[in-house]
Amino acid sequence: MNQLPGIQPPALFLRFFRWFCNPAFAEDIEGDLVEMFGRDAATGNLTRARMQFSIRVLRLFRPGIIRKIGYQSSYIHPLPMFKNYFITSLRSLMRSKGFSTINIVGLAVGLATFSLISFYVYHELSFDRYHQNADRIFRIVENLKTENEMLFQSTSSPPMGPRFQKDFPEVESYVRFQQWSLLAQRNDITGYESDSYIADSTVFDVFSFKLLAGDKKTALREPYSIVLTQSMAKKYFGNEDPVGQTLKMDYDNYKVTGVMEDVPGNSHFRFSNLISFSTWSRNNKDAEDRAWFWNGFHTYVLLRDAQSADKVRAKMKDFLKRNVEKGGMYYEDLPLQPLTGIYMAPERSWENGTRGSMSNVYILSIIAVFILLIACFNYINLTTARASRRLKEVGLRKTLGAQKRMLIAQFLGESLIVTLLSSLMAGILAWIALPAFRTLVESPLDFSVLPEAWKVIGATLGLVLIVGLLAGGYPAFIISRFEPVQIFRPSAQGIFGHHNLRKVLVGIQFLISITLVAGTMLVYDQLDVVRKQDLGFDKEGMIVVPTNGDTAIVKYLDAVKNELMQVPGVQHVAGSRQIPGQNANNLYTEIEMTGGKMSPTNINYNFVDHDFLTTYNIKLLAGRDFSRSVQADDTTAYLINEAAIKDFGWTPEEAIGRKVRRGREGKIIGVIKDFHYRSLHTKVEPMMIGMTNYVGRLSIRLEKNGDVPATVARVEKKWHELIPYLPFDYSFLDVEFDRQYKADQQLGKVAGVFTGLAIFIGCLGLLGLTSFVVERRTKEIGIRKVLGASVPSVVMLITREFIWLIAIALIMATPLTWYLIDQWEQNFTLQAAINPLRFVMAGTAVFMVAWLTISFLSLRAANANPAKALRTE
Amino acid sequence: MSRHQLGEFEEIVMLTVGILYKEAYGVAIIDEIETRMNRKVSIGSLQTVLRRLEGKGYLTSEFGEATNVRGGKRKRYFSLTTLGSRVLRETQEQRQEMFKAIPRVAFPKS
Numbered sequence: 016m017n018q019l020p021g022i023q024p025p026a027l028f029l030r031f032f033r034w035f036c037n038p039a040f041a042e043d044i045e046g047d048l049v050e051m052f053g054r055d056a057a058t059g060n061l062t063r064a065r066m067q068f069s070i071r072v073l074r075l076f077r078p079g080i081i082r083k084i085g086y087q088s089s090y091i092h093p094l095p096m097f098k099n100y101f102i103t104s105l106r107s108l109m110r111s112k113g114f115s116t117i118n119i120v121g122l123a124v125g126l127a128t129f130s131l132i133s134f135y136v137y138h139e140l141s142f143d144r145y146h147q148n149a150d151r152i153f154r155i156v157e158n159l160k161t162e163n164e165m166l167f168q169s170t171s172s173p174p175m176g177p178r179f180q181k182d183f184p185e186v187e188s189y190v191r192f193q194q195w196s197l198l199a200q201r202n203d204i205t206g207y208e209s210d211s212y213i214a215d216s217t218v219f220d221v222f223s224f225k226l227l228a229g230d231k232k233t234a235l236r237e238p239y240s241i242v243l244t245q246s247m248a249k250k251y252f253g254n255e256d257p258v259g260q261t262l263k264m265d266y267d268n269y270k271v272t273g274v275m276e277d278v279p280g281n282s283h284f285r286f287s288n289l290i291s292f293s294t295w296s297r298n299n300k301d302a303e304d305r306a307w308f309w310n311g312f313h314t315y316v317l318l319r320d321a322q323s324a325d326k327v328r329a330k331m332k333d334f335l336k337r338n339v340e341k342g343g344m345y346y347e348d349l350p351l352q353p354l355t356g357i358y359m360a361p362e363r364s365w366e367n368g369t370r371g372s373m374s375n376v377y378i379l380s381i382i383a384v385f386i387l388l389i390a391c392f393n394y395i396n397l398t399t400a401r402a403s404r405r406l407k408e409v410g411l412r413k414t415l416g417a418q419k420r421m422l423i424a425q426f427l428g429e430s431l432i433v434t435l436l437s438s439l440m441a442g443i444l445a446w447i448a449l450p451a452f453r454t455l456v457e458s459p460l461d462f463s464v465l466p467e468a469w470k471v472i473g474a475t476l477g478l479v480l481i482v483g484l485l486a487g488g489y490p491a492f493i494i495s496r497f498e499p500v501q502i503f504r505p506s507a508q509g510i511f512g513h514h515n516l517r518k519v520l521v522g523i524q525f526l527i528s529i530t531l532v533a534g535t536m537l538v539y540d541q542l543d544v545v546r547k548q549d550l551g552f553d554k555e556g557m558i559v560v561p562t563n564g565d566t567a568i569v570k571y572l573d574a575v576k577n578e579l580m581q582v583p584g585v586q587h588v589a590g591s592r593q594i595p596g597q598n599a600n601n602l603y604t605e606i607e608m609t610g611g612k613m614s615p616t617n618i619n620y621n622f623v624d625h626d627f628l629t630t631y632n633i634k635l636l637a638g639r640d641f642s643r644s645v646q647a648d649d650t651t652a653y654l655i656n657e658a659a660i661k662d663f664g665w666t667p668e669e670a671i672g673r674k675v676r677r678g679r680e681g682k683i684i685g686v687i688k689d690f691h692y693r694s695l696h697t698k699v700e701p702m703m704i705g706m707t708n709y710v711g712r713l714s715i716r717l718e719k720n721g722d723v724p725a726t727v728a729r730v731e732k733k734w735h736e737l738i739p740y741l742p743f744d745y746s747f748l749d750v751e752f753d754r755q756y757k758a759d760q761q762l763g764k765v766a767g768v769f770t771g772l773a774i775f776i777g778c779l780g781l782l783g784l785t786s787f788v789v790e791r792r793t794k795e796i797g798i799r800k801v802l803g804a805s806v807p808s809v810v811m812l813i814t815r816e817f818i819w820l821i822a823i824a825l826i827m828a829t830p831l832t833w834y835l836i837d838q839w840e841q842n843f844t845l846q847a848a849i850n851p852l853r854f855v856m857a858g859t860a861v862f863m864v865a866w867l868t869i870s871f872l873s874l875r876a877a878n879a880n881p882a883k884a885l886r887t888e
Numbered sequence: 889m890s891r892h893q894l895g896e897f898e899e900i901v902m903l904t905v906g907i908l909y910k911e912a913y914g915v916a917i918i919d920e921i922e923t924r925m926n927r928k929v930s931i932g933s934l935q936t937v938l939r940r941l942e943g944k945g946y947l948t949s950e951f952g953e954a955t956n957v958r959g960g961k962r963k964r965y966f967s968l969t970t971l972g973s974r975v976l977r978e979t980q981e982q983r984q985e986m987f988k989a990i991p992r993v994a995f996p997k998s
Contacts, residue, residue: 043951044935046915046961051931052916053957076933079939 024052025065030074036075037082044075074281096421103408104429114280115400117783119437120396121776122473125390126441126482128772130475131452132383134460139376141464142281142358146223150321151187153351155179155314155361159617160347166617167771169363170310171295171305175349176215178317178471183330185323190215190222191292192284192313194367196711197241197264197743198563201251205742207561208247208264212286213295227271235291241269244277247287265563269294282460283358284368307339308603308617313367315354324351345617364697365601372758376838379762382769385527389773391486392520393780394430394629398490399517400787402497410499415720422495430487438479444566454763457757489516518820521784523863524777525824529831531770533857537836537849538763544847545756551690551699552595553632556717557748558727559594562710565741569708572624575737576713582733584726589630590710591623595692596752599702607674618659619700621692622707628654628687630716638685639669641706648708651681657689663860675703694755698844712750759842774861781817785869788813789876797881809877814869821865825858894979900925901937902976905947905966913952913963914938938966946972 032048033041046820052430054063073462108115143149155175159166176189218224219231226234228244234242241262248257248271259272269290280283297304318324328351335346352360358371453460465471562568568575568590576588593599599619608614627633628640636657641648653675662671667686675681689699717726727745737748753760789796797811833849840846894902904920905912917938918929941947952963973989 040935041963042961043964044931045933046958046963047935049959049961050915050957051918071931074930074937077932079936080932543892676991 020526022053022056022061024049024068024380030070032072032075033631035081037080042078044080044166048072055548066409100428101432102433103426104722107408107429108433111401111404114783115433116778118397118433119440121393121779122434122437122482122486124776125387126438126478127444127448128744128769129383129387129478130441130445131448132379132769134465135452135456136380136383137378138281138458138460138464139359139371142283142371143354145279146354147212148169148223148317149355150353150355151318153223153318153324154354154357155316155318156350156352157346157352159345165347166718167363167762167866168310168365169313169367169875170365171312171349172242172307172309173299173316174305174307174338174508176314176316178334179314182334183327183545185320185327186316187319188217188221190218190317191316192315192367193295193311195290195562196561198565199251199295200263200740204248204251205740207563207742207744207855208287209561210286211264211288211290213290213292215292218289221315224278227276228256231273231850235289236292236293237270237272238293238297239267239269240272240291242273242275242289244275244287245272246277248274251787264290267294279463280417280461281464282368283370292317296605305704310365310601316351324353338400362697370758372762372842375550375758379386379765379769380837382766382773383529385531386769386773386776387482389524389527389776389780391482392524393776393783394433395485395489396517396520396586396780397783397787398430398487398657400784402490402494403495403791406497408877409494409497410819413497413499419495423491426491426494427484427487430491431483434479434486439476450857455768456761464700500712517784521781521817522820522824524780525821525865526828526831528770528774528777528861529821529824529828529854529857530835531766531773531827532860533832533834533854535763535766535770536845536853536857537832538759538766539855540837540850541836541847542756542759542763544845545843546753548691548845550595550752551633551688551756553716554595554749554752556719556723557631558715558730558745559748559751560713560715560716560743560745562590562713562741564709564711565738566712567738568713568741572708572710576626578737579713579715579730579733582726584721584731585715585730586718587626587630587716589624589626589710589714589716590708591621591627591714592709592711593621593692594712594714594748594751595631595690595693596748596755599692601726604678604703605676606663609665609669613674613676615627619702620705621702622705622709624706624708624710627714630714633690634688636686636688638671638683640685648684650679652684652706654682654685654687654704655683656687656702656704657701659703660686662701672849681705689711771834774864778864781868782872783867785813785872789872793876793879795877796876796883797883800877800881801885805879806874810870811871813873813876814866817865817869818862821858821862824861825854828857829854894975897933898937898941898978899979901934902941902946902968906968906973906976908968910965912966917966934938941972942966945969946975 029045029048032045036044039167048068051071052064052068055067058064146152154169155171157166157168157171159168171191173191176191180186180189182551192212194209195211195213197211199206201206214235216233216235218235219226226242229242234240236726241264243251243257243262251257251262252260257274260271261268262271263269299306302309318327331349335349339346358369359373359376362370385769412422424460449460543575561764572590576590577586579588599621601617602620605613605616606618623641625641625643628635638654641652643656645652655670657667660667663670665673670686673683675683687704691699692702693700715730717723731743731745734741792813796812799809799812829851832854836849840849900921901917904924906916907924908916908920914931914934918931918934921927921929922935938947938949942949946969947966948969949964949966952965954960954962
């Protein structure tokens with residue numbers, strides 16, 4: 016029965032058997048198997064023997080024989096083992112309190128920053144998604160073609176909505192909005208409700224605004240019906256039930272037919288009340304049906320399903336040809352903008368509500384990831400650096416039979432403990448910082464925006480896990496790789512082979528820091544250029560008071576202005592329909608071209624009084640300003656801006672005297688220098704200025720070096736004497752104008768704050784690393800000093816490698832930052848030149864901070880008594 | 889009594905271990921059962937039962953010397969424990985009781 020030499024059982028099955036079999040049984044069963052195989056093989060039929068062997072192995076694959084899952088071996092008792100891991104982890108954390116604090120605090124700040132920014136980004140991306148039909152709602156926008164350019168508008172005209180519904184079976188419903196600014200009055204409470212909107216009665220079917228009182232079908236049906244938001248109801252009615260009561264707005268009485276919840280903060284436009292559309296359309300029946308060019312409305316359509324937008328778009332050319340009779344050539348296209356994309360879409364003219372900025376979201380996300388990376392790198396660096404402290408432990412464990420993967424598990428577990436502690440701390444930090452963060456990003460950041468709690472908790476745990484593995488993975492791998500022999504041998508040279516990786520990581524930290532510092536400085540440069548840009552008018556020291564066309568003011572305009580001029584500290588007063596920074600009216604006009612032909616065009620208008628140009632300090636290039644001595648100016652005189660005459664190809668002098676027809680015939684009397692009457696994001700468009708008594712705003716120029724608050728108080732007193740019933744709801748023009756750059760300024764502020772944080776975390780790591788290096792080289796430094804080394808040379812010894820790293824990081828950061836900032840600046844019409852000096856400054860700043868951090872410790876080491884250092888053996 | 893319920897195959901395996909006395913290891917047990925009972929026994933089912941009986945404390949086992957025949961693997965010899973032999977005896981007596989209790993008339997004439 017001897018097994019014949021060379022005849023072996025099938026290796027594959029034998030290996031399989033060894034793999035699955037309970038180690039306690041493996042030896043004798045394998046012996047049995049081999050013995051039986053030998054017997055079978057001796058009969059001569061080798062194939063059969065092998066087959067039998069395989070079958071036997073397969074039949075052994077059953078519970079009772081298979082090894083217990085999860086246990087490496089029956090001799091390891093896992094619970095005490097894990098307990099031991101846990102205890103040694105805690106001990107090693109406690110033993111080096113400094114390092115542990117750096118690790119935990121660094122990770123905590125990183126995680127807190129990351130979660131706050133994630134919250135903000137999530138909030139920004141959640142805009143308008145709370146509507147049940149969000150994916151089926153689209154906004155009709157216009158691409159208009161004029162003789163000279165393409166206009167991209169967010170608005171549409173009143174007939175479009177109804178005609179869409181009639182012509183396209185895919186369109187289920189529509190809502191039209193128009194923003195009205197009204198003065199609301201009830202008893203002695205008055206206030207400007209500049210976010211009043213008229214809306215079709217379908218608004219509650221299309222959007223998911225919650226109506227708390229009133230009937231959503233009929234609330235906005237009758238003219239002069241108004242639905243208030245909760246906060247507006249509270250403002251004017253206190254604790255009374257407003258439904259059924261009347262509210263005076265401007266000169267009309269509105270009946271309150273409902274109360275709704277406030278519009279959520281993550282809506283691209285928000286309103287304080289809705290007024291029935293019929294309030295407008297009952298007096299404008301003709302316009303509602305036919306005014307295809309009255310682009311003063313925002314129309315939203317509800318499609319039957321989200322996919323049919325393409326079908327509607329395909330029929331658009333035909334639709335335009337069919338419906339827009341005269342002047343149809345101006346409409347190039349009517350795109351449909353998905354509701355959820357409006358907030359982040361490129362800005363069109365006449366947008367309602369606020370705009371988000373995708374590039375800001377990207378930039379902030381990048382910063383968040385950067386900060387988290389810096390914190391993780393700290394952990395990796397400090398842990399691998401300090402691995403030598405754990406070598407004896409690892410060596411002992413290995414000698415006692417610990418396997419590599421168990422050690423990896425131990426050190427990963429340790430990093431998970433650290434991450435968990437940090438995340439608890441991060442939670443507290445984020446909670447404390449949330450109010451400050453809200454003010455910083457100027458966003459309400461309401462918790463209601465977040466998805467269900469379990470998703471948030473899941474995401475948080477996922478983050479903790481990822482960070483724990485990311486930070487702990489490499490150190491665990493390194494530490495578990497040490498060979499016991501290597502560890503116990505005094506010259507453990509091979510252990511620090513990963514030193515290069517540490518350099519790379521510190522280098523990346525420097526790279527990130529320099530990028531952030533230089534980037535922030537360049538962002539501020541750009542914002543400075545924007546702020547200091549010559550706007551073509553003087554915005555400093557100007558306050559603006561809305562009047563909403565109050566009849567008394569319209570009637571006694573000059574008298575009111577004179578009275579206000581008498582107030583000490585007031586230089587000029589002017590009335591106008593719009594002020595710079597606001598939208599302008601785009602009106603149909605015919606203008607006399609070269610050759611005498613009247614050419615139709617759409618051009619922006621503002622209407623002002625005699626003192627507008629002087630008050631705003633707007634320069635005339637040719638002709639004259641409106642004059643009180645020329646009676647005809649009131650109705651027939653127009654000013655035109657530089658951009659317009661360039662468009663028409665005229666010199667300033669050629670423009671004077673040209674005929675203008677807009678209802679009534681007039682002529683151009685002057686050419687003004689371009690001024691930024693809208694945003695700096697768009698270039699100055701052609702514009703004309705006419706005269707009016709119907710002023711919407713009074714602009715009051717104050718003496719620049721006077722006491723501004725005192726003057727404002729005096730003006731307010733005078734205002735209350737003159738027009739006691741109108742609130743003195745003033746604002747500073749420069750503040751209002753700068754508000755357009757809110758998003759950009761926010762970015763500057765936020766970037767500044769987080770750059771500081773990133774550098775702080777980076778320094779923490781550097782501090783830890785330096786203290787480790789210093790500690791390890793205590794004896795070397797002692798010997799050097801004994802042999803006569805000076806303090807500076809010792810400091811230099813330690814700081815040298817960091818200086819190199821900063822230099823390399825600077826060289827790499829420069830092109831990267833240059834490119835990013837250059838991309839970002841494309842958002843502006845006027846771009847700041849990128850100043851190379853900023854990179855030098857950023858490099859120096861990071862260097863200084865790093866150097867201070869390092870020398871703090873290395874100086875101490877260098878100054879220490881060498882005798883002490885050498886005695887520690 | 890009911891605590892020590894033996895399955896049919898368990899009983900056969902224990903009897904065989906008893907029969908082989910000092911020589912009861914895997915292959916020998918299989919051979920013995922196959923010759924005596926004239927039935928095929930797979931190593932899988934045998935080993936499962938052996939380990940189970942050992943777990944219950946009816947059998948005990950120890951390694952023997954290593955031999956060349958088995959690729960250097962040692963044999964594991966099984967033997968009955970005191971508990972095992974008592975259970976076996978009880979089972980036997982129980983069967984005997986029941987056998988005796990069958991009325992004679994119930995046996996068809998052979």
